[in-house]
Amino acid sequence: MSQLKVNYAGVELKSPIIVASCGLTETVERVKKAEKFGAGAVVVKTKFEEPMMAKSPTPRFNVISRGFGNDSSLSFYTIEQGAEADIDGYCEEIVKMKEQTDIAIIGSVGGVHDETWVEWSKKVEKAGADILELNLSCPHSNLVIGKASEITETIDHVTRLVKKHVSLPVIAKLTPQMNSPLATAKIIEAAGGDGLCAFSRFLGLDLDIETQQPVMHGGYAGHGGAWSLNYALNWISRMYPEITIPISGCGGITNWQDVIKYFLVGANNVQISALIYLRGYEAIATLNKGIRGYMDNHGYANIADFRGNVVPKIKTLEQFHREQVVVARIDEGKCKACGACERSCIYFAVNKGASYGINNKCAGCGLCQYVCPFKAIEMVSKI
C-alpha cells in the first residue's frame, strides 16, 4: 500500500502537497479547507515588514491565455500583497491554525531590517509554527527587483541570522530571478538552512493596447503559470545531487503528473498556489489520488522509492546523440493536404500532392508531427 507521507526538514507531512504561501492560507478557515481536501501542510500567507505590503489593490487577479490557439499557455497574473494583520495578529492566526487543524503549519515572514527578521521569526516560532519559511523571493519586493546579483548574499545573511535565533526548521524560498539557483542552494545549506523552496514567481507586465495602460491595477504584477514548471524542474534536477537538505518544488503545477515530475527530479514535496485559486481546494484531493495511483501502478511504497530517479539519466551537452536516427512519415489515409507541415518545414522536406509525402531532405527535427492538426505524421527510425 503506497504512503504519501514525507519527512520535510524533520517534520512529518501526511501528504507531500503543501498549499504555498498566498491568500489561500491567510486565515484559519482557509487552512481548515486545505486540510479537509488533504493538504499535508500550508505555508501561511507572508507577513512583510514594509507597511504598504499589507494592503492589496483591486482588482488583483487576471488570467492571461495567449499563444497559438490550442497551443496557448496560461499565466496567472496577480498583485496580491502580504498578510493584512500586524505581526501579533498574524501569530494569533497561527495559534488558531495549530489548535484547529492537524497539519503542519509553516510560517512565512519577509523582513527589511535584521531586527525584524529576528523578532518576527521568534514570534512565529513562539506561536507554534512547525517550520519557518523566509520569504526572500517575492517578485514585488525591493529585496528582489533588480537585485539578481545581490540576492544570494542577502539569502546567505538572513538564513545565518535567523538560524542563530530560532530552533524550528528554517526554509529559504528562492526567487527565479537570480543568477545561479544552484550556487545559492549550496550557500543555503552551508548557512545552516534546513531546506529550500524553489521557486516563487517572476515579475511581469501586461498592457491594454487600446487604452495604452498597464492592465488591472496599473503596474507590474507577479506572474506564473503552467509554463513555469520546466524552469523549476531544470534547477531542482541540478540541486538534488549537490545538496542534502530537502527541496520543496514550486511553480506551474496543473495536475498530478506535474507533481510526479517534481519528485522524479528530486523534490521532497511540492507547493501549489495557482491551481487551487483557479480550480478550488478540491484540486488537492485529485492530486493525492493521482500520486497514489501512480505509485500503486509502479509498485512504490514511498515517494523516496522514486525520488530523483530521472536525474542520473539527464544527458549533458557532450553526451547527446548527434547522428540523425529518425525521419518523419505521413500517413496518407489521415493527411488532408492542409499544408501545415509544409509551412513549418524549414528543410523543404514536404512534397505536395493530393496527400503529402516526405522527401530525403527530412532532418528528423520532429516539428511537423506537432503542427499537423490531423495527427497524420509520426517519426520513424531512419535505419
Ligand SMILES: Cc1cc2nc3c(=O)[nH]c(=O)nc-3n(C[C@H](O)[C@H](O)[C@H](O)COP(=O)(O)O)c2cc1C
Ligand atoms: C495570488 C498569489 C499570492 C502570493 N503570495 C505569496 C506570498 O505572500 N508569499 C510567498 O512566499 N509567495 C506568494 N506567492 C507565490 C506562491 O507561493 C508560489 O510560490 C507561486 O505562485 C508558484 O506556484 P504556482 O505556480 O502553483 O502558483 C503568491 C502567489 C500568488 C498566485
